[in-house]
Amino acid sequence: MEKPRDPAASETDSEKLLPGSSSLAVLLIVFVTISMLVLFSIVRGGVGVVAEGEGGKVAFGPADVEGVDFDAGLIPGTEEASSDPDGGSFLVPAPPWSESGYFPCTECHADMDVNPERRELVEMHDDIELNHGPSDRWCLDCHNPDDRDVLRLVNGTQIPFEESYLLCGQCHGTIFRDWRQGIHGRRQGYWNGGKSYLLCAHCHDPHAPAFHTIEPLPPPVRPQYLAQAAPEEIEEIEEAPHE
Amino acid sequence: MSEKSIDRRTLMISAGLTTMAGISAAASGKSAGWMERLLKRRFVELSDARREEILAELEETCRKKFGRDDITVTDTPAMDGVEFAYGLDLSRCVGCRRCVYACVHENNQSRDPQIHWIRVLEMKKEHGIDLAESNIYYDPEEVPEPDSFYVPVACQQCRKPACTKVCPVKATWQEPDGIVVIDSDWCIGCRCCMSACPYGARHFNWTEPTIATDEINPDTHVFGNRPRPKGVVEKCTFCIQRTRKGRYPACVEICPVGARKFGNLLDEAGEMRYLMREKRVFVLKEELNTRPRFYYFYAT
DSSP states (O other): OOOOOOHHHHHHHHHHSSSSSSHHHHHHHHHHHHHHHHHHHHHHHHOOOTTTTTTTOOOGGGGGGOOOOTTTTOOOTHHHHHHHHOOOOOBOOOOOOOSTOOOSSSSHHHSSSSOOOOOOOOOOSSTOOOOOOSTTGGGGTTSSSOOOTTOTTTTOEEEEGGGGHHHHTOHHHHHHHHHHHHHSSSEEEEETEEEEOOHHHHSSSBBBBBBBBBOOOOOOHHHHHHHSSOOOOHHHHHHHHHO | OOHHHHHHHHHHHHHHHHHHHHHHHHHOOOOOHHHHHHHOOOOOOOHHHHHHHHHHHHHHHHHHHOTTTTTTEEEOOOTOOOOEEEEEEEEOOOOOOOHHHHHHHTTTOOOOTTTTEEEEEEEEEETTGGGGGGGGGGOOOSOTTTTTTEEEEEOOSSOHHHHHHHHTTTOOEEEEOEEEEEOOOTOOOOOOOOHTTTTOOOOOOSOOOOOGEEEEEEEETTTTTTTOOOTEOOOSSSSHHHTTTTTTTHHHHHOOOOEEEETTOOOOOSSHHHHHSSOOOOOOTGGOOOOOSEEEEEOO
16 A cells, blocks of 8 residues: 655655755855955955054155254254263253243342242243142242242252252152163263253253153054055066066 | 085085194194185285275265265274163153154155154053054054053164074174174165064165155265165164264154163163163063163163
8 A cells, every 4th residue: 555645744855955945045145245245345455454544544754744853963062072081071951941031030039029828820920830749839949039040959059040950859869860871861962972961841841740742753654555655666567577 | 416415525625624724723823824825715805995995986876876966975883892782761752753754864764665664663551562462553643642652663783683694695794883784785685684583673675765865864874874776675773874973873862752772882881781780671572582782671
């Protein structure tokens, strides 16, 4: 006796052997997605694509940089100091005054009463923002009340503005030592002879000594944008027959 | 096969002869003249007159190429008792890249295509020194960014430079004052040294370098900032044209925060010795035993 074929069973067999329409659809979706991604990356420039607004797409040279003087020579006198046989002497440029015309201070302060009170400055020196160490710091901690043209150390010694590093060194001893040895601060001139240092106040505003952020010069050009730098020559190379 | 064995035998014989000659010379204490005759020295050192002539030729070539008659090519030799070393204070560096462009300005690098000898690596404070994660293309409005620190890298002037070992034509070597130089007339442009250098400090002139005539630095050294031709490798030389005359390198002088230090390592009282004594210095990739003369430190 022959068993009739079960149509339902045969259907399941065929489903097992061949992928159903649903899995075909899944494969199709995957295929389309991958090809879209590939096409998209080709259109955008492929590997190494750089996001909008990122640096390194254009090559800049020193001539394109504004505000930095690469040709600035040495301070006059540095050359002469280099021939000094005993060394040890170095040049320091004049102290930076907050505004030209302020010095000498005694022009105004000689006839004024000394007011050691901590207060808001209104008529003069209102541009000074005091942000240096403890909050009870005030002008006369460093400025000399009796003769405003000099500064005063805590032990009462009066020093000119040209030697203000002695004043800074009272608290910042390790930095002062490094500065004297040439490890802190900017030096110019001769490594084996005369050189110029800067005063602490040339780089740090004594009233608010924290460094301010500055604008960086442009980043180097990325390799994938280097080709744009000299297109004629690169064409020339590509066209040249290989040997 | 037979040719090779003959070669080896000849080599062995000549090596043996050299040793014997050396020993006998040392034993007898005779002048070097007969020894040289015995060894048949094949190389003659340049006479001073010929050296001057070559420099004049180079000068003439440079002057013609750039149309400027103030270009000078010197070969200032190393000073006696001088070994240069460099210090860089990472706690001061703000990543402003002034040094990068001062270097280009001083050393006549190609403006187009662009070559920079100094690369400033931006690193994240939370990761510490991690070369693989560093970024040289950072371009914020203002630096330093609070979460970053900056590590400028140029040639480390190694005491055991990998680059000079691999050069097949000996076009690059270490000078007595420690500067690793390249003779761009001798360089064949194989770029083996570039792949040997673990610091990425060597750069190749893929095309003819271009520099505007008025941007040339006319004060050049034959192994330093002399304008290079196409197809040669170039690198930082501690501004050999400046430092051999006693000046600080250009990058040291331009640094607005004074993070860069330079001096003579053999000078007991000099700033480099003070730095190495008082600060905790480190070198990049110490594990490679290249023994750089470029010391990084964090000053307090």
